[in-house]
Amino acid sequence: MKTHTEYLVFETRNRTEFLNITDKVETAVEKSGVKEGLILVNPMHITAAVYVNDAESGLIEDFKEWLEELAPAKQGYKHHQTGEDNADAHIKRTLMGHQVTMAITNGKLDLGPWEQIYYAEFDGQRRKRVVLKIIGE
Amino acid sequence: MKTHTEYLVFETRNRTEFLNITDKVETAVEKSGVKEGLILVNPMHITAAVYVNDAESGLIEDFKEWLEELAPAKQGYKHHQTGEDNADAHIKRTLMGHQVTMAITNGKLDLGPWEQIYYAEFDGQRRKRVVLKIIGE
Amino acid sequence: MKTHTEYLVFETRNRTEFLNITDKVETAVEKSGVKEGLILVNPMHITAAVYVNDAESGLIEDFKEWLEELAPAKQGYKHHQTGEDNADAHIKRTLMGHQVTMAITNGKLDLGPWEQIYYAEFDGQRRKRVVLKIIGE
Numbered sequence: 127m128k129t130h131t132e133y134l135v136f137e138t139r140n141r142t143e144f145l146n147i148t149d150k151v152e153t154a155v156e157k158s159g160v161k162e163g164l165i166l167v168n169p170m171h172i173t174a175a176v177y178v179n180d181a182e183s184g185l186i187e188d189f190k191e192w193l194e195e196l197a198p199a200k201q202g203y204k205h206h207q208t209g210e211d212n213a214d215a216h217i218k219r220t221l222m223g224h225q226v227t228m229a230i231t232n233g234k235l236d237l238g239p240w241e242q243i244y245y246a247e248f249d250g251q252r253r254k255r256v257v258l259k260i261i262g263e
Numbered sequence: 264m265k266t267h268t269e270y271l272v273f274e275t276r277n278r279t280e281f282l283n284i285t286d287k288v289e290t291a292v293e294k295s296g297v298k299e300g301l302i303l304v305n306p307m308h309i310t311a312a313v314y315v316n317d318a319e320s321g322l323i324e325d326f327k328e329w330l331e332e333l334a335p336a337k338q339g340y341k342h343h344q345t346g347e348d349n350a351d352a353h354i355k356r357t358l359m360g361h362q363v364t365m366a367i368t369n370g371k372l373d374l375g376p377w378e379q380i381y382y383a384e385f386d387g388q389r390r391k392r393v394v395l396k397i398i399g400e
Numbered sequence: 401m402k403t404h405t406e407y408l409v410f411e412t413r414n415r416t417e418f419l420n421i422t423d424k425v426e427t428a429v430e431k432s433g434v435k436e437g438l439i440l441v442n443p444m445h446i447t448a449a450v451y452v453n454d455a456e457s458g459l460i461e462d463f464k465e466w467l468e469e470l471a472p473a474k475q476g477y478k479h480h481q482t483g484e485d486n487a488d489a490h491i492k493r494t495l496m497g498h499q500v501t502m503a504i505t506n507g508k509l510d511l512g513p514w515e516q517i518y519y520a521e522f523d524g525q526r527r528k529r530v531v532l533k534i535i536g537e
């Protein structure tokens with residue numbers, strides 16, 4: 127069996143940003159030499175999500191609006207008594223989905239026609255990492 | 264190590280449908296010959312969820328009602344400016360959970376007493392696939 | 401390749417309880433002897449979540465309050481017609497996240513600076529299990 131580990135680094139310009147990382151994940155799969163296996167895509171910070179959905183800018187705006195309704199940036203979170211101001215970001219990442227594991231088949235990401243892998247940042251403007259862990263053969 | 268790949272195909276009669284796929288997943292595990300390992304169950308379309316919960320019809324109705332409250336089918340989503348009408352389905356799948364990875368132990372799904380694997384379709388009436396990827400030994 | 405299976409058992413004093421299980425998961429990784437691979441942490445009961453987030457008590461209170469708003473303990477769930485009273489617990493576990501898969505690198509959990517693994521119980525006061533499944537080399 128083979129394993130391969132890689133770290134993607136993001137430092138977004140805005141507090142909230144949605145980045146399509148499908149190409150970067152695909153590149154790691156090719157580099158690994160794994161033909162059949164699994165890849166875990168896991169943000170190493172707890173105010174960012176990795177999820178799979180559509181690369182359509184309108185839908186991304188819909189997601190942002192919906193997240194703001196269900197987990198608003200506001201005063202009054204108990205987490206803010208520590209001096210933090212990002213409780214909403216922790217909750218938004220939870221709503222959006224923490225991480226994904228994808229199949230590798232014939233040396234490629236085994237994606238459906240519209241599946242794209244996104245990194246969703248909810249407390250950016252600083253350096254953050256995503257671990258890619260591949261195992262297979 | 265061994266790997267095994269299989270695709271389940273669903274074409275539901277209704278726009279929204281919840282299907283218990285535990286038996287189909289179990290059958291794939293048996294077919295793979297893997298005794299110890301992991302199985303990823305990943306819908307390849309972005310308006311369907313795969314999740315684990317109870318095979319109880321009342322609870323499934325509760326989930327549907329709750330999803331409709333939190334992510335209603337309505338006009339006004341920006342995604343609909345592309346001609347689509349299923350933004351709510353993208354969001355409902357996100358709420359319900361994208362995918363699951365389950366343990367294989369002694370050649371069987373290592374399930375708790377009530378764990379059942381469901382495919383939740385939110386924009387059906389067309390052909391959709393779920394990839395099953397097994398790795399182990 | 402190597403695999404390792406372990407079961408954690410929890411019986412919480414309260415109906416709702418959030419337990420940091422990072423140390424227990426790390427111990428299983430060490431015991432497995434796996435240097436590079438994946439670990440699945442999956443609650444075997446459907447009214448509990450396993451998620452990754454901050455070990456900060458204020459944030460945990462924020463999560464509890466937010467879960468109660470979005471999936472309140474109340475009368476009227478159809479699931480309760482079976483005699484059950486825990487439909488909210490099934491929904492809360494879905495919101496919080498079902499399970500996590502983490503990377504193992506150099507024989508250790510490959511965690512970011514704030515990533516901690518939690519078991520969130522929403523219908524406790526009875527014996528429940530979490531399966532840890534490790535595969536790698």
